[in-house]
Amino acid sequence: MARKKDKLWLPFYNALSSFYELLLDDERKIDYPIYQSKAYYDDPPFADKHYRAVIYVLDTDVLREPLEHVAKAFYASHKAFYENEKGYDADVIPKLPIYVPRIVDGEKIVKMQVHENKAHSSTNYKKDEMIPVISVLKSKLTKIMDIDFDDKNADRTAKITYQEALDSAVEALRDNDYSVSVEHNEDTPYLIVNIDTARLCDVYDCDSIQQRIFTGRQIRANFFTQNNEGKLERSTLKSVGVLITDRRFSIVDSHQRSMRTDAIYTTGHPDEIVLEAISPELRSGRLYKKYKAK
Incomplete structure (x- = not known):
């Protein structure tokens, strides 16, 4: 409630x-x-x-x-x-x-160029802390879990609920000697499962764990309008919410931003930790090994 x-x-x-x-x-x-x-x-x-x-x-x-x-x-x-x-x-x-x-009907928009950037939160967990590794909406627990068709190991004929997948993951984590806590907080729609960072560091030989969680997309756009002389004028970048219009205009996607050369945490990084006991649909962000500076 x-x-x-x-x-x-x-x-x-x-x-x-x-x-x-x-x-x-x-x-x-x-x-x-x-x-x-x-x-x-x-x-x-x-x-x-x-x-x-x-x-x-x-x-x-x-x-x-x-x-x-x-x-x-x-x-x-x-x-x-x-x-x-x-x-x-x-x-x-x-x-x-x-x-x-x-x-938006007072603006003579003829084209919109969309720019999308992904946003993440990043948190470091020490050995004396618990780290959230599973997050699932409580309303999904009784539903059949969506199969990740990009996962080559996924059983496409399996029909299990999110609750069954959750129970299986918790049991597997405990079998691998992790301390597991399940949060049933009534103030949030999510069920959270935490494990001890100390055990993770022991297994993966590191000093702490960095967790990155996708928080959403920053979506902005340039709007092109036609002036009285018929020439196009481009607006500055503006945040895009939900716009309703009775005009049809073209949408142009900007080029995907290339990976920053200073990006530390990426998918498939050699320091990434993947807990196979947890289905991808249940995982709370991505985990990476961190080491003390020597």
């Missing part, structure tokens, strides 16, 4: 989820995306906060009132959540989150 204060956001989540109902087709997918960072994850009453898109609609006017309702619900929930906090000022209008859709 969510914390009492978190429930104050539910009217806003309900309003946002109801708005997305106007954009979904019969298969619960966004009806006409010109661009989207990924498929929209439909889980009412919660909207997909990581979804970024440009969505084409025939008539933007019919969406203005529902969007105003979303904004009012956000302001009301924001006030209810923060009004007793020190420094709260009721006269300051908070900025709407980037994942709240907005209509």
Whole structure:
């Protein structure tokens, strides 16, 4: 059960989820995306906060009132959540989150160039600490686990639930002499499994463990508009949220950013630790061996 204060956001989540109902087709997918960072994850009453898109609609006017309702619900929930906090000022209008859709019909956009960069968090764990190695949504536990078809060792005929895969991983970790703790925190939708860093360091002969977790994509874009002389003008880079338009324009992906020469932690790095006992779908980030400077 969510914390009492978190429930104050539910009217806003309900309003946002109801708005997305106007954009979904019969298969619960966004009806006409010109661009989207990924498929929209439909889980009412919660909207997909990581979804970024440009969505084409025939008539933007019919969406203005529902969007105003979303904004009012956000302001009301924001006030209810923060009004007793020190420094709260009721006269300051908070900025709407980037994942709240907005209509762009006053701009003569003819092209959009998208730039995507991956973002990660990085944490170092010492030998006297526990490190989270499994993270799974509690709502998924009873569902059949998705098979990773890029995993050559995956059994494509197997049909096991996330709970069964979780239980198997925990048992295997304990069989390999790891201290295992399973967090059943009611304040989070995730179930977390931790193991002792000391055992990891003993097995992989290192001094500490660095963990990197993918936190999302930073998506920005240059917007090209046509001036009165018919020439294209390029905007500065702007963050892309969820844009709704009744204009069709082209989307151009920027070239993938090459790997930085100073990148320390990469997939397949010789210092990467892969715990085979844990299915890829359950793993919490990537683990790397760290050594003391000599």
